[in-house]
Amino acid sequence: MKQIIKLKINGAEEDKAVHTHHTLLDVLRAEYKLFGAREGCGIGMCGACTVLIDGKPTSSCILLAALAEGREIVTIEGLSEPGKLHPIQQAFIDHNAFQCSYCTPGFILSTKTLLAENPSPTVEQIRHYLAGNLCRCGSYYKIQDAVLDAAARLRGEMAGTASETS
Amino acid sequence: MIGQTLPMLDAEERVTGRISYALNVELPGMLVGKILRSPVPHARVVHVDGTQAERLPGVGAVLTRGDFGSQTGYRGKYGRIFRDQSVVAFDKVRFVGDPVAAVAAVNEDVAEEALSLIDVDYEELPAVFDEAAALKPGAPLVHDPRPEQQPIFSKLIQDLPSGSNMCSHFKLRRGDVEDGFRQADFVFEDVFHSPPAQHVPLEPHVTVAQFFHSKLTLWTSTQMPHAVRAQMAELFNLPLARVRVIVETLGGGFGSKGSLRLEPITAFLALKANRPVKIVLSREEEFVTVCKHPATIRIKTGVMKDGTLMAREVAANFNTGAYSDIGPVVARNGGSAMSGPYKIPHVHIDSCAVWTNVVPAGALRGFGVPQAAWAYETQMDRIAEDLRLDPVEFRRKNLLRDDDLFATGEKVADMHYDELLERATAAVNWSRNDARWLNQNGAPARQSKSRRGKGLALVIKATITPSTSVAALKLNEDGSLNVLTSSVELGQGAKTVLAQIAAQAMQSPLAHVSVSNPDTDLTPYDQQTSSSRTTYSMGGAIGKAAADLKRQLSEYAAELLEVSVADLLLEEGRVTVRGSPSRSLTYGEIALRSNQGNLIGRGAFSTHGGLDLETGQGIGSVHWHQGAIGCEVEVDVETGKIKVLQLAPVVFAGRVVNPRLCELQLEGCAVFGFGQALFEEMTYGDHGQLVNPNLGDYNIPSFEDIPWKLNPIALEHDGTEDLHGVGETLLPPVMAAIGNAVYNAVGVRIHDLPLTAEKVLRELPRVSA
Numbered sequence: 037m038k039q040i041i042k043l044k045i046n047g048a049e050e051d052k053a054v055h056t057h058h059t060l061l062d063v064l065r066a067e068y069k070l071f072g073a074r075e076g077c078g079i080g081m082c083g084a085c086t087v088l089i090d091g092k093p094t095s096s097c098i099l100l101a102a103l104a105e106g107r108e109i110v111t112i113e114g115l116s117e118p119g120k121l122h123p124i125q126q127a128f129i130d131h132n133a134f135q136c137s138y139c140t141p142g143f144i145l146s147t148k149t150l151l152a153e154n155p156s157p158t159v160e161q162i163r164h165y166l167a168g169n170l171c172r173c174g175s176y177y178k179i180q181d182a183v184l185d186a187a188a189r190l191r192g193e194m195a196g197t198a199s200e201t202s
Numbered sequence: 203m204i205g206q207t208l209p210m211l212d213a214e215e216r217v218t219g220r221i222s223y224a225l226n227v228e229l230p231g232m233l234v235g236k237i238l239r240s241p242v243p244h245a246r247v248v249h250v251d252g253t254q255a256e257r258l259p260g261v262g263a264v265l266t267r268g269d270f271g272s273q274t275g276y277r278g279k280y281g282r283i284f285r286d287q288s289v290v291a292f293d294k295v296r297f298v299g300d301p302v303a304a305v306a307a308v309n310e311d312v313a314e315e316a317l318s319l320i321d322v323d324y325e326e327l328p329a330v331f332d333e334a335a336a337l338k339p340g341a342p343l344v345h346d347p348r349p350e351q352q353p354i355f356s357k358l359i360q361d362l363p364s365g366s367n368m369c370s371h372f373k374l375r376r377g378d379v380e381d382g383f384r385q386a387d388f389v390f391e392d393v394f395h396s397p398p399a400q401h402v403p404l405e406p407h408v409t410v411a412q413f414f415h416s417k418l419t420l421w422t423s424t425q426m427p428h429a430v431r432a433q434m435a436e437l438f439n440l441p442l443a444r445v446r447v448i449v450e451t452l453g454g455g456f457g458s459k460g461s462l463r464l465e466p467i468t469a470f471l472a473l474k475a476n477r478p479v480k481i482v483l484s485r486e487e488e489f490v491t492v493c494k495h496p497a498t499i500r501i502k503t504g505v506m507k508d509g510t511l512m513a514r515e516v517a518a519n520f521n522t523g524a525y526s527d528i529g530p531v532v533a534r535n536g537g538s539a540m541s542g543p544y545k546i547p548h549v550h551i552d553s554c555a556v557w558t559n560v561v562p563a564g565a566l567r568g569f570g571v572p573q574a575a576w577a578y579e580t581q582m583d584r585i586a587e588d589l590r591l592d593p594v595e596f597r598r599k600n601l602l603r604d605d606d607l608f609a610t611g612e613k614v615a616d617m618h619y620d621e622l623l624e625r626a627t628a629a630v631n632w633s634r635n636d637a638r639w640l641n642q643n644g645a646p647a648r649q650s651k652s653r654r655g656k657g658l659a660l661v662i663k664a665t666i667t668p669s670t671s672v673a674a675l676k677l678n679e680d681g682s683l684n685v686l687t688s689s690v691e692l693g694q695g696a697k698t699v700l701a702q703i704a705a706q707a708m709q710s711p712l713a714h715v716s717v718s719n720p721d722t723d724l725t726p727y728d729q730q731t732s733s734s735r736t737t738y739s740m741g742g743a744i745g746k747a748a749a750d751l752k753r754q755l756s757e758y759a760a761e762l763l764e765v766s767v768a769d770l771l772l773e774e775g776r777v778t779v780r781g782s783p784s785r786s787l788t789y790g791e792i793a794l795r796s797n798q799g800n801l802i803g804r805g806a807f808s809t810h811g812g813l814d815l816e817t818g819q820g821i822g823s824v825h826w827h828q829g830a831i832g833c834e835v836e837v838d839v840e841t842g843k844i845k846v847l848q849l850a851p852v853v854f855a856g857r858v859v860n861p862r863l864c865e866l867q868l869e870g871c872a873v874f875g876f877g878q879a880l881f882e883e884m885t886y887g888d889h890g891q892l893v894n895p896n897l898g899d900y901n902i903p904s905f906e907d908i909p910w911k912l913n914p915i916a917l918e919h920d921g922t923e924d925l926h927g928v929g930e931t932l933l934p935p936v937m938a939a940i941g942n943a944v945y946n947a948v949g950v951r952i953h954d955l956p957l958t959a960e961k962v963l964r965e966l967p968r969v970s971a
Binding site for chain 1: 209210213214216217218219220221222223225226402403404405406451452453454456484485486692693694695862863865866869870871872873874896897898902903904905906908912
């Protein structure tokens, strides 16, 4: 059975007919061809399918698409504009904070919320916050470096913006 | 460029989620494939009927055993070493999860429904799950008669008579082990066990198959495009040129994406449906597709009072599950490594692969050596303790050094164990007083309920020998370079490292170099992306291809500039006449003006060796991979919980091409081994069914689990340009290093992985009593 719902993905809202039993991940991949979110475990344990819903990291593999109606959905594809990476993405590149990178979009989106909630996280706080994103290649130490670096860059950027406006 | 830390060349695609995996491949008219699996561990398949499923609207094909056999012309039997696997079950099913039939349909829902309409009757047979039980006389036979061996492996694996579950038997005989034990002052005997563990690459296995105009094309998540091509050509009775295997970047492999997996089922569905078909495994299916070999290893070591090793006897059984896959070679590789990086004059090793009714085991990062190192390095620690020796000194006394003979009889060179041991022990501040027998209470920790301990372990590991890699360098008319290679990018950074090697060899800017994905129609032969061999072997092939290309460039430039080749200098993308810098041509100009369209350099890199089937003597590895790990743990004596404070992995790396990517390999090995050390274990119920095939019940290391500190060290030596692979070396010693540190902390010696809190707690009262 299909249901027409309003989905707002990366800032663009449209009516979409979705199967009521299909997950948000199914719809992102099959209907929108957004391949940055990926299934890793199918039960919300690994974080490879993470998207932001109203700013919160959410496992799209266990959320029915219909339940995301009207909410603000951001995928990795919505994080940056062509030619201008988000500072977190740049920090991940600078530290090569990935190997196979299947988990990377999930880590970056979770980091975005972490740093919005806590601009100066400690290593313990980073490890705790990102414990729901698994990296089987074991790039954790480089991810930790990238998150610390991204935090510093974002604080710098915010300070810069503040001084410009004042 | 070699020696320079650069982010992966495709880093931007990776952080924006745009990088393409096989998972993203979609073709017009593509159907979804699903597999029906056996619910029982061992049974005769009495009846399979797919006609109901075929009638369901939206079903493109149903694949059963009826599609194979003499009437169809497709034998449907395959296997790397023994043809013991069939595309779908023929006469029997052999483990819970064994594919019985498959369907291709317009979507997942229809495919699922079609599976439920396939009618199968089983007549259950007695099953055997454990490697020891499987070898007992009268045990149910998993394969009877014995499957046919692939002729190509007859020099590597000895065939055995029918009537047993023993799949292979590797023998190593050096000196006279009985005499060695007689001479020894002490003889120690222990049994160690490693459980099945899963690779859990976050990207599952994926295959897309298309069969048009008598040509099979596969997009598949494999580490071995050419081996897949060869086996699929055999299954489809096609020449190699009519099978095309294309490999996108992989979302991790760790050995799981080696042998044929989904390719046969997907391809036969595509043939039958006459439409492209895609199969993506669920996580649960991943767990019943391949795993690390469970292994039981009995190890007996004779030693003199002063700690000199005299003799070692090993009986190892690797449980290869229902199908042998590459198991016999795993058992051989683990077996030939059982003497460790030590001089032992008398060695006698039997290492067998055994068929049972559990999930087939295959290659997993370390290839048999994790099981071996868990056994020999734990026993080394026990011997040191019992003889009241410093475990570091005890190891140092017996280390393999240049010109010593390894257990295979080959003379070793370029050994760096003294330095590796030094660096690993220094990282954890090991001192002579740290031995448990000198320090019975363990080091006090911050909290009095906890005890701290230190441990270490060493490893020696072969890289597959003999082996062959071929590379082609295509020089375009603007001077840019396509590196054509079948090395698979699985997250290790192969494409970046190979680009660095090619750029350096050709003296070309990195921006002018592009490394291909594997495509067997276009890229030359490579044996496999495994065994830590890509940087060394494919790097070597690129070096030779560059030499060939430079020779061609010089010859054409000599003609164009009217000088002799000897008068030319190649540097920075130009060929210049010595002493007259104005007389020079860029690579691009040479390609254009020589009227050759483009120039192609070709290089093949092969290594040679092999071990005698009866004695295990010969050349086991073109060079040996060497590593050491220091470890520091804290053990809670009230709960048994082990906290790993620090791992200090040290590897001999030769010349490092890209330091950060090298570090990532070392860290990856350490974290992967950490999971196997502390919690990873596939658990079976009484009826051979896996009870934890998901990431809720089977845990892999998360950010909150990993050691607080991990400082990898890659030893490089000035002047050496030799490349050593580092993809696996440091995984095998992690388990023993942690186990030895746990013993050092609380005096509990565990022989069966993983090192769970329950096991520690169970043993603690015995120790303190």
